[in-house]
Every structure is written in C-alpha cells, then in structure tokens.
Amino acid sequence: MDPALATFFTAHPSLRVVVLGHAANAAALELRPLGVPARFVSAAEAPELVTQYLSANQAKFGGPLALPGWVLVDLYLLPGCVTLLVDAATPDDPIVSAWCGVPTVTPGTVMGVSLLSRREGEGAAWAVKRLGLAVLRARVQRGLTQWDNRALRAHARLGALRIVGPAPAVHGAAERSFVYEIDLEVPPTLGAAQTFPLAAGRRLAARAQAGERLYVVAPGLDGAGQLVVARA
Numbered sequence: 001m002d003p004a005l006a007t008f009f010t011a012h013p014s015l016r017v018v019v020l021g022h023a024a025n026a027a028a029l030e031l032r033p034l035g036v037p038a039r040f041v042s043a044a045e046a047p048e049l050v051t052q053y054l055s056a057n058q059a060k061f062g063g064p065l066a067l068p069g070w071v072l073v074d075l076y077l078l079p080g081c082v083t084l085l086v087d088a089a090t091p092d093d094p095i096v097s098a099w100c101g102v103p104t105v106t107p108g109t110v111m112g113v114s115l116l117s118r119r120e121g122e123g124a125a126w127a128v129k130r131l132g133l134a135v136l137r138a139r140v141q142r143g144l145t146q147w148d149n150r151a152l153r154a155h156a157r158l159g160a161l162r163i164v165g166p167a168p169a170v171h172g173a174a175e176r177s178f179v180y181e182i183d184l185e186v187p188p189t190l191g192a193a194q195t196f197p198l199a200a201g202r203r204l205a206a207r208a209q210a211g212e213r214l215y216v217v218a219p220g221l222d223g224a225g226q227l228v229v230a231r232a
C-alpha cells in the first residue's frame with residue numbers, strides 16, 4: 001500500500017473506501033487504488049447512501065453552489081463516481097469524506113468536484129481525493145476552487161497545481177474562484193515560491209490566462225492565509 005495512505009489508515013482503522021457509481025462503469029474502475037481495497041456500491045441499489053451523500057454535500061456547499069439531485073445523478077454518478085471514506089463504527093451515519101471525479105473528453109484528464117470532509121483536520125479530504133483519482137486512473141485533474149478555500153492545502157499536495165485562469169462568470173462563486181489543473185505525475189513542489197495576499201488571486205488568474213505558467217505550491221495557503229505560488 002502507498003506509505004502515506006498506510007499511515008493514514010493506521011491512524012483511522014475503522015475507515016473504509018467505498019466507490020459509489022453506475023454498475024455498468026464498475027469494470028472500468030481501479031478498485032484497489034494505490035493498494036487500498038475499495039468496495040464498489042451501485043447507486044441504483046443504495047438509495048440511502050446516495051441520499052446521505054446528497055445531504056452531506058448540501059450541508060457543505062450551500063447557496064449558489066448547492067448540488068441539485070439531478071446533477072448528482074446525471075453528471076456525477078452516471079458518468080463518473082463518488083469515492084467515499086466511510087466509518088464502519090458509525091453505520092447509521094457512515095460518510096466521513098467524499099470526492100467526485102468525472103472523466104473529461106481528454107483521455108487521462110478527470111474533472112474533480114465536491115471535495116468534502118465532515119472531520120476536518122484529519123487528512124480525510126486529502127486521502128479520499130488521492131484514492132478517488134487512482135480509482136479513475138487519472139493522470140491530470142482539472143477543477144475549480146476558491147482562492148480562500150482550505151481545500152487548496154489538500155489539492156496542492158497531490159501534484160503540480162497549475163493555475164489555468166479565472167472561473168467563467170456564470171459560476172456561482174466566479175469572483176473568488178479559479179480553474180486549475182494538477183499534473184499528478186509531477187511532484188507537488190516546483191522550485192522557489194512567493195507568497196501573495198488572497199486579493200492577488202484574480203490578478204494571478206488573469207496572468208495565467210495570458211500565458212504565464214503559475215503554480216500553487218504546497219502548502220497552497222500558508223499559516224498566514226497567504227497564497228504560495230511559483231512561476232515555472
């Protein structure tokens with residue numbers, strides 16, 4: 001097993017990996033991601049778990065980012081899958097963390113959405129996303145996040161996180177958000193980094209869109225809440 005994940009599961013022995021999705025897609029998934037056993041659950045046969053996931057998601061993302069049931073079904077579960085860490089010790093309320101990945105039209109590139117953890121600060125978000133990417137055999141992950149989102153700390157640990165550009169205006173939180181791509185085959189640190197205040201985010205996204213290769217470097221957001229960014 002991957003050593004960092006082995007350390008994580010030793011510290012959290014009651015956690016298990018569940019992959020929730022469409023039964024016809026199961027054969028295409030890696031259900032021993034990074035050496036960790038994962039159980040595939042068909043969404044059609046687990047309405048209670050699907051409802052629990054929707055509630056967990058809606059509790060974490062509200063307002064303009066609230067997940068409609070039809071998006072969960074049509075755009076998460078039928079084309080992709082939701083990887084979950086569940087706690088065997090709390091079967092009535094099992095979900096600890098979750099991440100959804102959906103393959104894009106570019107082979108090897110997976111769109112990532114809705115990273116959430118209900119036990120913050122334990123590494124459960126980092127672990128579920130790392131596993132979920134391996135379930136989908138992703139080489140690159142595309143996503144959208146907010147400059148001030150602590151998820152940046154988890155994202156920036158997974159590989160070289162390049163700022164692609166600003167979020168399209170129609171996105172519910174466009175003014176605070178940016179599009180990124182993580183090359184999962186390139187380690188997360190890339191040379192010397194500079195720190196920037198959060199307010200510089202929009203300018204950084206515009207510079208990236210204009211062609212500069214800018215990377216959010218681990219830890220992504222530092223202890224002072226500043227962005228950690230490097231130029232390639």
Ligand SMILES: CC(C)(COP(=O)(O)OP(=O)(O)OC[C@H]1O[C@@H](n2cnc3c(N)ncnc32)[C@H](O)[C@@H]1OP(=O)(O)O)[C@@H](O)C(=O)NCCC(=O)NCCS
Nearest residue numbers: 060115116117120121122123124125126145150151153154
């Ligand atoms: C964003 C969110 C998922 C982050 O959760 P989180 O628990 O902080 O994320 P992590 O799993 O990375 O946990 C971080 C902590 O786990 C620990 N950790 C991280 N990697 C670890 C590892 N390899 N082994 C052990 N512990 C680890 C660290 O203590 C880390 O703390 P740090 O941030 O001070 O370094 C959570 O705040 C959330 O659900 N937010 C609402 C939804 C949201 O906005 N999602 C983001 C969408 S882009």
